[in-house]
Amino acid sequence: MSEDRRLDVLRAIVEDYVATKEPVGSRALVERHSLGVSPATIRNDMAALEEGGYIAQPHTSAGRVPTDKGYRLFVDQLSTVKPLSSPERRAIGTFLETAQDLDDVVDRAVRLIAQLTQQVAVVQYPSLRRSALRHVELVPVGLRHLLVVLITDTGRVEQRTLELGTDLDESVVGRLRTRLNVSAAGRRLSELPVALAELTEGFTPTDQVLVNAVVAVVEETLAQESEERVVLAGTANLARVGSSDVRSIGPVLEALEEQVVLLRLFSEMAEDHAAVAVRIGRETQHDGLVETSFVTTGYGDEGGGSVARIGSIGPLRMDYPGTMSAVRAVARYLTRILAQ
Amino acid sequence: MSEDRRLDVLRAIVEDYVATKEPVGSRALVERHSLGVSPATIRNDMAALEEGGYIAQPHTSAGRVPTDKGYRLFVDQLSTVKPLSSPERRAIGTFLETAQDLDDVVDRAVRLIAQLTQQVAVVQYPSLRRSALRHVELVPVGLRHLLVVLITDTGRVEQRTLELGTDLDESVVGRLRTRLNVSAAGRRLSELPVALAELTEGFTPTDQVLVNAVVAVVEETLAQESEERVVLAGTANLARVGSSDVRSIGPVLEALEEQVVLLRLFSEMAEDHAAVAVRIGRETQHDGLVETSFVTTGYGDEGGGSVARIGSIGPLRMDYPGTMSAVRAVARYLTRILAQ
DNA sequence: ATTGGCACTCCCGTGCGGGGAGTGCTACCC
DNA sequence: GGGTAGCACTCCCCGCACGGGAGTGCCAAT
Numbered sequence: 001m002s003e004d005r006r007l008d009v010l011r012a013i014v015e016d017y018v019a020t021k022e023p024v025g026s027r028a029l030v031e032r033h034s035l036g037v038s039p040a041t042i043r044n045d046m047a048a049l050e051e052g053g054y055i056a057q058p059h060t061s062a063g064r065v066p067t068d069k070g071y072r073l074f075v076d077q078l079s080t081v082k083p084l085s086s087p088e089r090r091a092i093g094t095f096l097e098t099a100q101d102l103d104d105v106v107d108r109a110v111r112l113i114a115q116l117t118q119q120v121a122v123v124q125y126p127s128l129r130r131s132a133l134r135h136v137e138l139v140p141v142g143l144r145h146l147l148v149v150l151i152t153d154t155g156r157v158e159q160r161t162l163e164l165g166t167d168l169d170e171s172v173v174g175r176l177r178t179r180l181n182v183s184a185a186g187r188r189l190s191e192l193p194v195a196l197a198e199l200t201e202g203f204t205p206t207d208q209v210l211v212n213a214v215v216a217v218v219e220e221t222l223a224q225e226s227e228e229r230v231v232l233a234g235t236a237n238l239a240r241v242g243s244s245d246v247r248s249i250g251p252v253l254e255a256l257e258e259q260v261v262l263l264r265l266f267s268e269m270a271e272d273h274a275a276v277a278v279r280i281g282r283e284t285q286h287d288g289l290v291e292t293s294f295v296t297t298g299y300g301d302e303g304g305g306s307v308a309r310i311g312s313i314g315p316l317r318m319d320y321p322g323t324m325s326a327v328r329a330v331a332r333y334l335t336r337i338l339a340q
Numbered sequence: 341m342s343e344d345r346r347l348d349v350l351r352a353i354v355e356d357y358v359a360t361k362e363p364v365g366s367r368a369l370v371e372r373h374s375l376g377v378s379p380a381t382i383r384n385d386m387a388a389l390e391e392g393g394y395i396a397q398p399h400t401s402a403g404r405v406p407t408d409k410g411y412r413l414f415v416d417q418l419s420t421v422k423p424l425s426s427p428e429r430r431a432i433g434t435f436l437e438t439a440q441d442l443d444d445v446v447d448r449a450v451r452l453i454a455q456l457t458q459q460v461a462v463v464q465y466p467s468l469r470r471s472a473l474r475h476v477e478l479v480p481v482g483l484r485h486l487l488v489v490l491i492t493d494t495g496r497v498e499q500r501t502l503e504l505g506t507d508l509d510e511s512v513v514g515r516l517r518t519r520l521n522v523s524a525a526g527r528r529l530s531e532l533p534v535a536l537a538e539l540t541e542g543f544t545p546t547d548q549v550l551v552n553a554v555v556a557v558v559e560e561t562l563a564q565e566s567e568e569r570v571v572l573a574g575t576a577n578l579a580r581v582g583s584s585d586v587r588s589i590g591p592v593l594e595a596l597e598e599q600v601v602l603l604r605l606f607s608e609m610a611e612d613h614a615a616v617a618v619r620i621g622r623e624t625q626h627d628g629l630v631e632t633s634f635v636t637t638g639y640g641d642e643g644g645g646s647v648a649r650i651g652s653i654g655p656l657r658m659d660y661p662g663t664m665s666a667v668r669a670v671a672r673y674l675t676r677i678l679a680q
Numbered sequence: 681a682t683t684g685g686c687a688c689t690c691c692c693g694t695g696c697g698g699g700g701a702g703t704g705c706t707a708c709c710c
Numbered sequence: 711g712g713g714t715a716g717c718a719c720t721c722c723c724c725g726c727a728c729g730g731g732a733g734t735g736c737c738a739a740t
Contacts, residue, residue: 023733025733027733037683038684039683040684040735041681041682043733043735044681044682044735059689059690060688060689060691060733061690061691061733061734061735062690062732062733063732063733063734100500101499101500101501137489139477139491141474149477149489149491151487151489151499157497157499159441159491161495233597234597235575235593236594236597238593239590240590250580253578253579257574257575342712365701365702365703377714378713378715380713380715380716381712381713383702383704384712384713387704397702399721399722400719400720400721401702401720401721401722402702402722403702
């Protein structure tokens, strides 16, 4: 029994099952692929694959369906890259390039992925933790409130209001703004605490209260994991006929609404050093997502790691090569756009 | 035949149908409500209501189900306000009050509505068009780019980058910033063009190019209807068992993803002078929403009209009184929070 | 190792019959 | 004239049996 052919059979099963959404039998397999052997032979291979846990049958006397383990093997070793058509590539480029600001770019990117993969698209906003500060702005609001606006090199803007115990002194605010920008601009979060620590020098003890409060707000904002934002698109694709059992979309929607779940997955997958990371079924470690797979990749990397991630969530029986190349393509364009 | 009783019957049908999700028959009706007459009499009333188009039967020899028209009558004349329990009110208050910034407030509000109504919640961000400007900030980025940041009195922050043909002059930017804030702060969009028109005075012709560019960006940003943002929560509630025909959730999700649809509905409903506006089934004028109803109300109004809207979308057979009071309650708290 | 043949399993669509819920109608009552 | 009781009728829904069909596993033969 040839080991190679057995893998061919698995690949054929995955491809056919993805295409037809029906359990695939030995007869159909030899008809649709030139395997050069008879159905009976295939049945032997299938028995072995089932033994190994790569495929399963929904019930006796039905065709076979890939298991999570089967998809995993397919993704890792059996799938070949499926490049996008060049009109597709061009469409991605022009669509993203005409965006106006960061919100617009993210919005377009997420819709694009949803459209290309016909699945649910997820885009994580450029992470504050990994961005560099471009500018800090302090805006007095009334006498006792100060609005702190942070602008990152990825174009993201965050703001916080600060309530003060004492009345504001415009000139102190002005000096602080200048000093802040001198010492903070261009720095990454990891380098900031040091730079900010020296900042109190040159201020009177009473003014230092203000300075410390502002510094605290800045650090807190940048450190807040909870400020990570994720946007979705294409949830309607979950309800497309044949997507999967229709009743199973409830739990999926619940999972998608919990940003925490998505953020955890993103951060876990960031550790995979593969260009495009894939989580299949139970690998997602989330009950609502056991019947889905998640394909992600990072974007916006400059030198070091990537700034944030994008991805696509679909049924276990998704078109893995297609999804992976779509996600990768959008990430590349996204990286290029943000670099300028 | 008493007209009053006929309306009682309609109310009873709506209430029972909402509660049981099953067509309701004459027998069940007299058992569950003290109508004081026999099933046969009810049947006569039902025949009349059906004649009038308020109820219908899915098929011969089935119970009756309210039509869009029936729900409309119910909402307009037959439903009584259902006040929230006082623990509920308290929960709303504390939940919203602990929010940190505008994004946080909006996020909590939308989740709250989803939770209270067990339906899909929609919250529109405070509209730029109806907000007043609190502050304009100009931030030079490199030599030839200027970042324009607008902050409204509702705490919303918008930014745009501006590409210039010539190098920046810091002092001109400084003067422009000061003048802009003097003439623009506190003004609503409608009053702005006048104030901005005089702004070029006192600048040299070359500097006026910059001034005009900035003014154009400010006006454009505020005027952009497309900058209206809407956030959703509770889409998973669509998939709850018995919500409605499960296959019908696809079109609904599609409609919800198109912000345009929601924004149109919001703006149409803003014209209803009723405190809480309701659109039932076909009244939404959108194919994907024919089997849903949309309950909205404005929030953040100070004197004049409201700043934006919140709402809840659910099946035709929703708990109208409950939904309406939940939406109204959240809107009130929201208005209070934003006022401070 | 591969193959043809064959018995076996199980799903699934279809047709049938009975029970039940609900209606509309008619005759009757106040 | 409005309300009521009775009754025949309609239609859904459920369980059931049945047959076709697809697919398997195994065995004997090559």
